[in-house]
Amino acid sequence: MKQQIEGSQAVAQAVALCRPEVMACYPISPQTHIVETLSRKVKVGEIGNCQFLNVESEFGALSVLIGASAMGARSYTATTSQGLLFMAEAVYNAAGLGLPIVMTIANRAIGAPINIWNDHSDSMAMRDSGWLQLFAEDNQEAVDLHIQAFRLAEELSCPVMVCMDGYILTHAFEEVDLPTQEQVDDFLPPFEPVQVLDPQDPVSIGAMVGPEAFTEVRYLAHHKHLQALEAIPRISQTFQNIFQRSSGGLLKLYHTDKAETLLLALGSVNGTIKDAVDDLRTEGWPVGAIQLCSYRPFPSHALRHAAQNAKRVIVIEKDLAVGNGGIVSSEVKLALQGLPTIVDTVIAGLGGRAISKAAVIDTVKAACLEGLEEPHFLDLNWEAINRELTRQAEQRRSGPTPENLLREIGLSSGKAL
Amino acid sequence: MIEIRIHGRGGQGVVTAAELLAAAAFHDGKVAQAFPSFGSERTGAPVTAFCRIDTKPIRSREPITHPNVLFIQDSTLLHQLNVFSGLSEQGIVMMNSTRQVEELGLKDWMVQHPEVEIYSFPASDLAEKHLGRSIANVGMVAGFASVTGALTKEAVQYAIQGKFPGKLGALNVQVAAEAFDYVSSHKIGV
Amino acid sequence: MSYQRVKFYQTGTFTVGNRLLDEGDRTVQARTDRSNSLNSGHRACQGCGEALGARYALDAVMRATQNKMVAVNATGCLEVFSSPYPESAWQIPWLHSVFGNAPAVASGVAAALRAKGKTDIRVIAQGGDGATVDIGFGCLSGMFERNDDVLYVCYDNEAYMNTGIQRSGATPARAWTNTTQAVGTEPGNPMGIGKNLPCIAMAHGIPFVATASVADLHDLETKVTKAMSIRGARYIHIHVPCPLGWKSDPAQTIKVARLAVESGLFPLFEAEGGVVSDRTPIRKQVPVEQYLALQGRFKHLFNPRDEEALAAIQAMADRNIHLYGLLPTKPAMET
Structure with a gap:
């Protein structure tokens, strides 16, 4: 049913519909509205026998979920920024153990200087942890990706982060079509773990592995991401069949046919970018856009296919690899290696600085007419x-x-x- | 597209005003997007919230820098911030105040922007009368609906009842009803 | 204590007297049908107190739960020597995550069991003193204050042994470790620092806290069994000598542990709801020197004799004896 609803509330509703069994949460802005709502739902008995734990830290939160998931319970938490970094050791561990936990990242900058506003530094810092990372463009997609995330995580036995821009999405009050319980139940089967702590069949989980097998174990983690490259579009298609709308997938294309210049970005800025593309096309600029929905796994082949005819790809990214430049653009360059395509890095929106349509348009024109220095910092004073x-x-x-x-x-x- | 920027202070229901606008627009079958200025401000600090209303999907995520409607829920902000920044020359200003143009110190500005319509009315006094709390947001939203016709009276009531269940909702509906009828006589000019 | 303490004066030890007891009173290890949580063939050092303590504690849990149990393990010696892939020594469902989160992981297992209504399966978490009093302390305190249904067992060998003997918050005064070396004006670990985790656990008001020692395995089993009869957060702190880190004779592990108890340096007691409810009295207090002299980590206190340090350590033991009433001044404490 369509509702005018805050993004965090909508995500909490979606998570509740997925019938989680254990949630462990620690407050940090801007994800708090999600877990506040879920705590209430648990307390009034809206989510069956789900257990909600108020824990002492983000590290504790994810650690609780590691235990819960290994015991076969569908497990969820939300965090952001410093919280994600505080749980970093458990983030890698959950992925290494292959536990299908779903976690919302309300993307936020990392201090110092302390900053509570949106950028993608937090989830980027965990990009090699082994978690899948899906980015939502709007709150409808945030809702839909959470539902898909549980299915994806449990099918692959691999944890998933659903990344939504802090404040910009979490606190935006907009129209969202919330699914029914029947639809979600139809889409998301009960959790059947591939490994579980069971006194009837005792196994050791988390044993030490030496050099003789460690590389193989790591390869298998990589292999899961290769499987995800196939699973993500398939699950997105299944979702569309049941829910009658398209959400997720590896990447989404906007006017990419015959576009000479492509803008590429993650998350909510794609809305502003599409408006900019429309305006530029009206002025006769052959511009299109690619929304990267799956950042991990990185859809190199799909991206190469989508961008192969473009002369230029301008990556607008809300992060900075200090001492190098763009994180996403480096990966885009790798995906496009061997092609004559120019890849520009535009560092933008750090610590919540608004990315305006006008600035996007100016940047595209400057890149096409004069070229951009590498990396280019948008609106730098x-x-x-x-x-x-x-x-x-x-x-x-x-x-x-x-x-x-x-x-x-x-x-x-x-x-x- | 209608782009509304709301200025007030923490605790004055600024974010709620934006949400009421969006919820009412949704009820009227329009598309709306409301969002706060994402601050960590505490009670009393200047706060901004935004609302876009359109008939087609809204994709932009940038803050509203060129509003066609301004809400000023606290007139003490008039000379602290450039609240009028980027306002359309044909814009509409809804001001929560009992004071006249001279007292507000707006005469020069109004002369320079002759097409801007300013409605100055005591929305917080209306709330004080009905609720016993001087929260301007509901009166401002109703006043805006009345002056512009952008939202129906019924939709405003729907939004209020959705946000404030029970008796508080009923009392707020009274605030809205009075503001709705009352605001058009409070256009100020020079 | 809930069992009848039997004194084996003729053997001089509480541990070898099983054969003198009625069969029903013997420790589980003496039974032919015993449970076996931690199988033989693991890689612990000779004389490892932790391996002994863990096996007795977990076997007692297995017995108390009819094998319906899950163990969560912090990183450390116990985890490393028991688990190298693919030769796990654990005969129970066992989960290791990282160093500092065993209490939280166990809380998660307990929460999952609650969510699934499987309350017959019980959870224990275990770790060394570093995992417990230092790096996992935040998670442990959280597990305690939420009163999650977890028994946490700390095997206290008084330093980071897995990484090669470095000081922890449980390292005793003046002990040598590789980060508190026996040099300078105050050789070894400084006096007056460190923390007393059983007391901190008690301050959380959790249902059950106990200390135990591998010197008295029957007492240890009894406390674990009692802990398993209670729901909520429970804590047992077991003193486990480490011949490697303490520079003691592997054959003397039990003796060293017993001297820690009998000197008063490691008091054995139980607390319910944050209040000491019982303690194991000492028959005859031995001077701390007897305990310290068996351990190379205290060698610098004897050559030349550091009278001031020895007196200060003796004072700690005396204080424990006074605090917990460990000497049999009242006949009632004999049982």
């Missing part, structure tokens, strides 16, 4: 940076950089928008 660099060169004890910059710009962080 060079004056403030140069003044701070001068100050640092002039005095050893130049003080904390963030505070100096805020003084330069004359803003408090609360008004940065």
